[in-house]
Amino acid sequence: MxxxxxxxxxxxxxxVEPGGRGAAxxxxxxxxxxxxxxxxxxxxxxxxxxxxxxxxxxxxxxxxxxxxxxxxxxxxxxxxxxxxxxxxxxxxxxxxxxxxxxxxxxxxxxxxxxxxxxxxxxxxxxxxxxxxxxxxxxxxxxxTHVGLSIALGFVLILLVTAWGMLVRSRRQLVEALRERARRAEAEAELRAAQAQRLAREAIAREMHDVLAHRLTLLSVHAGALEFRPDAPPEQIARAAGVIRDSAHEALQDLREIIGVLRAPGENGDGDRPQPTLATLDSLVEESREAGTEVVLDSTVDDPAAVPAATGRTVYRIAQEGLTNARKHAPGTKVTVTVRGRPGEGLTVDVHNPAPAGPVPHVPGSGQGLIGLTERAALAGGRMEHGPSPDGGFALHAWLPWPA
Structure with missing residues (x-):
């Protein structure tokens, strides 16, 4: 049994098996x-x-x-x-x-x-x-006296009835507590599943933001080696070095993202710090080394003073703008503008003109922009993107910066 x-x-x-009329x-x-x-x-x-x-x-x-x-x-x-x-x-x-x-x-x-x-x-x-x-x-x-017999019968009937009603109330209370426990357990499972889904979505957005930039660099330099096999050895060596560094950076970024799935205490010793506004210069330099002409215009005197979460969001927005420019408008000049101060917030603009040739089609386009829009909204800001008046593409975002 x-x-x-x-x-x-x-x-x-x-x-066990409550049966009603017509039931077993x-x-x-x-x-x-x-x-x-x-x-x-x-x-x-x-x-x-x-x-x-x-x-x-x-x-x-x-x-x-x-x-x-x-x-x-x-x-x-x-x-x-x-x-x-x-x-x-x-x-x-x-x-x-x-x-x-x-x-x-x-x-x-x-x-x-x-x-x-x-x-x-x-x-x-x-x-x-x-x-x-x-x-x-x-x-x-x-x-026995008549009055005593009547009173005794009345008292016994009331006592037995009250006892039965007490048992019924207790059983109903037990059933209610069991149902409440089952409902609480179901709600806890639902909250856990929802938290897991949100975590997976956040990881997916972060993975897209990070790896798309690195893999685009790999694609650009690998394409240059494919179409210029007769290039000087110095250029081939430099392109190969960029490919190797980009692959290494992509692997490191992937390790950082997957690290959030580990159990507490399992983080490795080689975890790198998350990017902030202070590391925006290095991102622009990487894009320049990949052959993209980038102009960075920032009026933030002390990038380290920007809150880490806000600076990381600005970094990801600029990264996505540079990645999209390389994919959809290769050879154009990209302008990255960062403005703001405490109390007024931070604005970041990424703009590139229309490409001279046909625009290449890249499958899955737009997913990164959707994720960044949600990310900016969660941070208390907003982000807009779309074609610019000159035929190019513009990306504008505003994020809060407390005083």
Missing amino acids: TRTDRQRWLLPSHL RPRRTVRDWIVDTSLFLLAALVGLLAADTSAQYTSETVTLLDQLAGAAACCALWTRRRWPVGLAVALSVTNIVAPVAAGALLASLFSVAVRRPFREVGWIVALAVATSTAQVFVRPDPT
């Missing part, structure tokens, strides 16, 4: 058998006590009929899970003429209080109180 099967056999049947009857569990047997024995004990008391002042025929009625009432308790309301009504009526059915009536009332809502329980309890009161007059006990 598996763990799930054991739990199903130990839980109450109403928590709930399977009786070990716990149900224990409870039903205990109620049967208690009802039989109460019935025997009542039969022994009534035998002292009734005839043998009436005593025999009482015993048969009490036995039938106790046996009927085994149907209390399937027909709790009908059983309680039948035992309430039987209790008028057969006091030995009082124990079975109390057990059936307990079952109704556990399984039915309060509105339904109310009228059944009222019926039981009425029939219990009528029983005092139909089958009076000479040894």
